[in-house]
Amino acid sequence: MTAKPLFEYPDPHTPDTVDRLVEAALATDGINAPREALTAAFAYTAEPVEHLITTEQGRERIHPTRLRSVRVGGETALELSVRLFGCAGSTWERNERNDSCWGSPADPASATAEWMLPPTEVWHGSDGKPTAALSVTMTSADRVVAVISRASELLSAGDGRRRYDLSADLLLNGQEIPCLMVAQVYRTPEGNFWAWPTVKGNNRTKGRHHILKTDQAALLKATDVTAALHRWTVERNAELKQADSDDHPARLALQVAVVDARLIVGCTKPELLHQVAQARNRRDHIHANLGFTPNDQERAIGRRVLAKYREAGLIDGTVFGVLAGDLPITRLHECPPDAGICEQRDLRCMLLLAQFFPAAGDRRRSLIRKVMAEPEGELLNSQHTAERLRAYSALCSVSWPEAWNPRVDDNTVPVANARAGVVLSRKSAIQLQAIADKDDDAFAELIRYRAPQWLAAFKLADADRGSMGAQTNRGTDDEPGPSTRARRGIPNALAAMNARRAQAVGLLREMAAAMEEGRDPRRVDAFGNTDDAGKAADQAWFDDAFPKGTGQRLPRPPYTAPAPPPTAGRQGQQPLFHAPPPPSDRELADTKKAGVRSLLNQIESLTKDLTTLADAARSHAAAAGMSPTWEANESERLNVQAGNIVESLKHAVEGTRPPDEGHRG
Numbered sequence: 082m083t084a085k086p087l088f089e090y091p092d093p094h095t096p097d098t099v100d101r102l103v104e105a106a107l108a109t110d111g112i113n114a115p116r117e118a119l120t121a122a123f124a125y126t127a128e129p130v131e132h133l134i135t136t137e138q139g140r141e142r143i144h145p146t147r148l149r150s151v152r153v154g155g156e157t158a159l160e161l162s163v164r165l166f167g168c169a170g171s172t173w174e175r176n177e178r179n180d181s182c183w184g185s186p187a188d189p190a191s192a193t194a195e196w197m198l199p200p201t202e203v204w205h206g207s208d209g210k211p212t213a214a215l216s217v218t219m220t221s222a223d224r225v226v227a228v229i230s231r232a233s234e235l236l237s238a239g240d241g242r243r244r245y246d247l248s249a250d251l252l253l254n255g256q257e258i259p260c261l262m263v264a265q266v267y268r269t270p271e272g273n274f275w276a277w278p279t280v281k282g283n284n285r286t287k288g289r290h291h292i293l294k295t296d297q298a299a300l301l302k303a304t305d306v307t308a309a310l311h312r313w314t315v316e317r318n319a320e321l322k323q324a325d326s327d328d329h330p331a332r333l334a335l336q337v338a339v340v341d342a343r344l345i346v347g348c349t350k351p352e353l354l355h356q357v358a359q360a361r362n363r364r365d366h367i368h369a370n371l372g373f374t375p376n377d378q379e380r381a382i383g384r385r386v387l388a389k390y391r392e393a394g395l396i397d398g399t400v401f402g403v404l405a406g407d408l409p410i411t412r413l414h415e416c417p418p419d420a421g422i423c424e425q426r427d428l429r430c431m432l433l434l435a436q437f438f439p440a441a442g443d444r445r446r447s448l449i450r451k452v453m454a455e456p457e458g459e460l461l462n463s464q465h466t467a468e469r470l471r472a473y474s475a476l477c478s479v480s481w482p483e484a485w486n487p488r489v490d491d492n493t494v495p496v497a498n499a500r501a502g503v504v505l506s507r508k509s510a511i512q513l514q515a516i517a518d519k520d521d522d523a524f525a526e527l528i529r530y531r532a533p534q535w536l537a538a539f540k541l542a543d544a545d546r547g548s549m550g551a552q553t554n555r556g557t558d559d560e561p562g563p564s565t566r567a568r569r570g571i572p573n574a575l576a577a578m579n580a581r582r583a584q585a586v587g588l589l590r591e592m593a594a595a596m597e598e599g600r601d602p603r604r605v606d607a608f609g610n611t612d613d614a615g616k617a618a619d620q621a622w623f624d625d626a627f628p629k630g631t632g633q634r635l636p637r638p639p640y641t642a643p644a645p646p647p648t649a650g651r652q653g654q655q656p657l658f659h660a661p662p663p664p665s666d667r668e669l670a671d672t673k674k675a676g677v678r679s680l681l682n683q684i685e686s687l688t689k690d691l692t693t694l695a696d697a698a699r700s701h702a703a704a705a706g707m708s709p710t711w712e713a714n715e716s717e718r719l720n721v722q723a724g725n726i727v728e729s730l731k732h733a734v735e736g737t738r739p740p741d742e743g744h745r746g
Contacts, residue, residue, distance in 0.1 A: 118264035125169035155392030159347030214264035379475035406479035440502025485537035488544035577627035
């Protein structure tokens, strides 16, 4: 659409003209948005009606050139291109970049969350048929205003590293890229409020409202939008008359007085409208160039994987909704009626793990490789595994009040197991805890697949890689002075827990109980008993209870035999997938080679730590007047020990050298 330069704000259409546009839209094939939504949108129309409608067989319809059929999310949506007043549209509270700032229905403890977004539903018309509009139930009209205001505020916090001032660009050049909007009704006890949130172009919508000095929430609640728009245009035109130059703010604001927009007015399967609309927003955040937070970006990647599974018919809408974080976990078949918070979270996380590491023969294997853009024909490597684990971990944190660093799950799934597929015991975390002190496989499964996230959720450990800058000072409850946090990552913490099994099992049980009771976990002693004084566990205590450098390497995740086929009737939680065959010699060789690389990396890191410690020792010794720093016999012993280690390393890696040319057959 070509637009002529504006010299003043046009008058809004009368209610009769709006009704004419609505009737033309309802008579157009493919448009199934409800009358109320179309009325709310066409009230903001800022172009002649004759540009939008045409007459066919004596009846007015929307002109075909204004409609575009788009295939998105496996379904077809119909978009209407129209010119609207710049104050049209509202910010989308479900923007992917701010996902971690809202509570989710998939958090069993979300009833206590201050900011939780209720699930979206499809709006049904008076005839009972689903329409191309979303419906959200809110507690009050004031809550609607608060949610929209917070969504706008979060956009500023999550704007990323934009290299230009968006508002300044809009003032100079106008809005060059149309926003995409979808109909949504906020249902409250005070009545229904129809809006058109911007599912693509939220920052542009926020920028327009700021430039035009409009309150999007006030317009949303207006009983007569046409009258409100008329008052607004009169005020803006009065300001224009006072403008004495082209650089006057009132004249610059004309750049966004009227803008192009695309409205989703039709959907072949309205039940999937939310996913169809969100797919555009999600795609923008997967490979975003504005530096969004890892959690929000990884969640967008994970949801894209799940969306492709749904399109392929591998999971249904309910499973998708729960795993994406849009529905409560109790909607799953596998969720027992009496499942507690810990069991619900565990069920969802393990189902997510199954989606990201499917076993041989599962159709998901080829599909996830395409969605994650993993090179075709190349074996899954450590980088691919890490990327999957971070998307998985970010989605898991949806079921918790606060998101953690998605790197906490790095290395929990070895590459060999990632290639073969993760196999679980089909026991819940609660069942595993009951036998973990005696059952090696149960303990290993808890340590690998539950402990990282639980430690992160309760802030007992984090994904720090050991950098000096990542350290902070924290004091334990009974120590008034600060204590330096140990430089360690999650793998080191898990290894330390593996070395102190009784205490680790006790801590895991205590964390599970803390989830149910909505409190912090208490400290446990070496025998796994909780602290009599009820002192809360914190990171300083954890570092003392499970010291760095005392760990044992985690055992390889166990393979489990496939479960027998289910009999008639609904059983308990079914196996997520069948067990893969035993690893081949090639896979075992790859695993051992990866182990060599990992150990050398650890040794290299320890060597740097050793250098830092030696330099610090010399510095403090010099300050104390100690000369030399080490006595002669101790210095000699350290040098001999270091030399032996170097010779042992050379001997260990000698077999990695390629054979000489002369010895090749």
